Amino acid sequence: MSNPQPVEETFISHLIELRDRLVKASIGVLLVTAALMFWPGPSHIYDIIAQPMVNALPAGSKMIATGVIAPFLVPMKVTLVIGLILSLPWVLYQMWAFVAPGLYAHEKRLIAPLVISSSLLFMAGVAFCYFLVFGRVFAFISEFSPTSISVTPDIENYLDFVMSMCLAFGCAFEVPVVVVILVRMGLVSVAKLKEWRGYVIVAAFVIAAIVTPPDVVSQFSLAIPMWLLFEVGVLLSPIFVKVTQAPSEQQE
Template sequence: MSSKSPVEETFISHLVELRNRLVKASIGFAIVCGILFYWPGASHIYDFIAAPMLASLPVGSKLIATGVVSPFLIPMKVTLLLGFIVSLPWVLYQMWAFIAPGLYTHEKRLIAPLVISSSLLFMAGVAFCYFFVFGRVFHFISNFAPSSIAVTPDIENYLDFVMSMCLAFGATFEVPVVVVILVRMGLVSVAKLKEVRPYVIVGAFVIAAIVTPPDVVSQFSLAVPMWLLFELGLLVAPVFVRATQSPEEAS
């Protein structure tokens, strides 16, 4: 006869299930990274990331490595980051599989769209930053460099800048999800959010001024999408709330 109470057994079973899901997520991440490390085109990943910067420099210019081991560590760091992005759907699936058994039917209708939309919006923000913002920002900045200065960015500083910018834009594109969650949880109404719209617009420009370089192009490139995504959240929130109501809430 077991001496453990039902509560203890349930808690331990949840811990075991969590451990199994974490192990499976880690194995998936490790497999993707292993494939990328041995992929012949992996050495060109950083070249792809550096393309917007090189396009704004004079023809024949290259980035420099000031650290002794930077030419080895930086591409490896980029490969690990790409491995995480590629394996993200598998990691999110493990999270979903862990929490799904404890949810009601109407709650499952809430979680799955949020997980999928959050992933897609984050990737959309990163893509928008890379394909639309970087080229304009680097070109704008390079025009201010005097002719007596040779612009040769360091690969490590450049990667840090790219990662911080991509993270900022990826997080910014989550605004519709935040709006939907706030409305769905009943913390604020759509009508109230419409009332504070002017403050949201000002806040978007303040946030853009803080997290982006001190140039008008990048600040507007972040603030305007943030505002438009806020408006998108206001449109989607009522539809999402109706679609995820429980029978008691609907009645």
């Protein structure tokens, strides 16, 4: 009868390594968040996040807080989310460091670019949403606001809207990574993706219509980048597959 002790020790060592990586990732998020708490501070961070909405409001108008602790809690939530986004490369690196020892050389060439590109693309999607989309969306909406209505958005509702939009754009910017993974795993070919281009464009507009407000500006702002990033993924997939091939695959 074989002794299962070595297997158990290996399993326990993996759990300990996973725990250590999770602790390091959490510490990284906490350090970044703590730094943001001191500078520029939760209040200033929320002012920056709210600036596109404030710019679209009539002169002298401000946002309101209907909850008693909302003026304190909402900026803290924003700071925590920003800290998580900024520390995303460190979190993904900890994930990479955990799985890297068990990977072959060609698999490491597959994982490392995906980890880096995923974090960069997500942050690019959030930045695109904040700098290029919010201002146009809020200005477009304010133009249709009746003069009999005083537009004073609640800070909690505004935060929910901003977070959902940033999440939608961040995930949408991951399209090239998804395309590359599908091609690399052999689930679909580049030729087939090119054949599906028309369906992909329609799907991009359908998804944009579902996850964005019912205005043309935000829908086009999400659908068009999704389509363009799909084209980027189609172009990069053959190169990525060639670079990350195993030696046995290269000999075939």
